[in-house]
Amino acid sequence: MSEAISKEAFQALIDRAGLTLTPPQFDELRIAYGYLQAMRERVRKPRGYDAEPAHIFKPAER
Template sequence: MPADISDQTLDFLLARAGLDLTPAQKAELKSVYAGIAAMAERVHKPRGIMAEPAHAYLFNEEDL
């Protein structure tokens, strides 16, 4: 994800989500976008079977 977001892109995403924000709220959201994008990159990664160890009975070394 890019570190910044254009006003047009932000408006599109907000409209798609059904959100109607004030200009101040949009400015604040735009100022923290880089951090949100970084979090999304960390979250959206494939996870091995050990992500839910209570449901795993057999696993290999690469699952650790």
């Protein structure tokens, strides 16, 4: 698992997400954030400019 995020950096993430956490929630979620960070690292690989996301979008036709 990745190194634990600092309390200050974690509080910034909470503020950015617009959430309100109690102190016990803060401590528990700060640990759990390491799980998310590990998954994030797996997903973020170097990709070329032409790498397309797997979205589907169809323009409306007349």
